Amino acid sequence: MITGGGGLIGSRIARLLSRVEARVTVLDRLDAYPDPVHKLFGLDSLDVELVVGDICERALLRRVLGGADYVVHAAAYADVAACTRHPGIAFAANVRGTQTVLEEVAASRARRLVFASSAAVYGSGGLESSGPQRFSEEQPLVPISVYANSKLWAEHQIRLLLGAPGGPEYTVLRYFSVYGDPQVPKVGSHSWMVAWLAMHARVGLPLRLNGGGGQVRDLVHVEDVAEATVLALVEPAAAGQTINVGTGKPTSVRRVAELVAAHYPEATFVETPRPAGDPLGGYADTTRADRLLRWRPRFDVRGGVARYVRWLTETPHAVPDWLTAGS
Missing domain, CATH: 3.40.50.720 (NAD(P)-binding Rossmann-like Domain)
Structure with a gap:
């Protein structure tokens, strides 16, 4: 269940x-x-x-x-x-x-x-x-x-x-x-950065870097x-x-934006304040996952972002109306 x-x-x-x-x-x-x-x-x-x-x-x-x-x-x-x-x-x-x-x-x-x-x-x-x-x-x-x-x-x-x-x-x-398809961001959220950034780029909106994008995430x-x-x-x-x-590998928010922008040559960036409750972040110690679950992730960030962009290209109706209204 x-x-x-x-x-x-x-x-x-x-x-x-x-x-x-x-x-x-x-x-x-x-x-x-x-x-x-x-x-x-x-x-x-x-x-x-x-x-x-x-x-x-x-x-x-x-x-x-x-x-x-x-x-x-x-x-x-x-x-x-x-x-x-x-x-x-x-x-x-x-x-x-x-x-x-x-x-x-x-x-x-x-x-x-x-x-x-x-x-x-x-x-x-x-x-x-x-x-x-x-x-x-x-x-x-x-x-x-x-x-x-x-x-x-x-x-x-x-x-x-x-x-x-x-x-x-x-x-x-x-x-x-x-992250990963078929993820769709929610109104007013600052989570799910791959979906956020890719959908913004697709509809011609700037890629927003909260706090300049220096926060670190472990994208799995x-x-x-x-x-x-x-x-x-x-x-x-x-x-x-x-x-x-997690993957055990750190990736900055800015780096994720750059990986997304590589698929959208017209993409631009804008820096905004870091919202309350948004941690500086870090990456996972994956020792236990490896030892206890015998598990290691198969996707790296570059490949995962490329897969999401392909899915978005094939599924353009996934972009929510409230986002396209802002373009």
């Missing part, structure tokens, strides 16, 4: 599980994007059971969980800027919703829950450091946004409620900067993220572990 399986990451996980003939149930409110975007994710083309509903609806959640051996909890109000603007909504989805999921999983027959956490829990790391920082799972966590706080709370709560002898196991995955392709998540469901060594899911 996948909560939030109607989104970008959840739908890729569902697709991969379907390929290995797992019986998949998706629980999603389907309100994070307009219908045309959800159609791009292709969930309706998969052999999965789709249940439209909220993880806070306990009776519904209990029914959907009834036959699940494994659970991926990916449902969240998953946008840094939106969580900052609407902390009450973030609390309802990411805290109260997660608490409901954990209580019901603890009482279910499920063998393991994999939680989609975020590298946002690291914040900007040690501010005294210079240069790109390598984030390891054991270092102190300094979240600087509502979204990051909600993810860190969920990590602690998972450890409190799951993992007891005889009960469901858990694995926490800290996703770094996920959504197909790689889905593979790591499925492995975390079944790898024995992953039980009770927190694992980074």
